[in-house]
Amino acid sequence: MDLALWIGAGLLAVVALTGGVSKAFVRQEKLAAAPGGEWTADAAPGFVKGLGALELLAALGLVLPAVTGIAPALVPVTAVCWCC
Template sequence: MNVALWVAAGLLAAIALAGGITKTVVPKAKLAAAAGGEWTGRAPAGFIKALGVLEILAAAGLILPAVLDIAPVMVPVTAACWIVLMIGAMLTHLRDDGWKFALVNLVYLALAVFVAWGRFGPHSFS
């Protein structure tokens, strides 16, 4: 189970890092033109960049606290925050793009629930 939790956290971290870098580096117009990125056309550029930075921090928070053994409780806390973020992403995609991208976010949400449950509960780092 520990390996499955590490794999899930690693996948979420990779997803968060890729999304965060994209939102912080790619221009708003290019994001808005991409499939699934239509919502960025209506969002302020500062919000998009801030969201990208939060995703990069989430990537770090899902892995580094446990690897460095510095406040490893931050792993499930970060997973719980990712759950909230994915609920917002699902609602946004349902409003703008339809169900296809919302289903992708649902998979990410399920991974985050698994990590939060496992690391807060039976397989915590303490």
């Protein structure tokens, strides 16, 4: 079960990291031109950057508690909250 948790958390962290980096560091015009990113054209730039920051924090929350041993019970909680 521990291995399944690590695999699931790692995959979710990669997805969250990818989405967070693209929203936080890519220009909004480029995001709006990308397939699936059309919604960013109508959104405020701060909103898109804020979502990117939250996704970066989710990626950290999926990995750091288990790696550091500080509150490892937060890993499945973060995974469930991020998926729902």
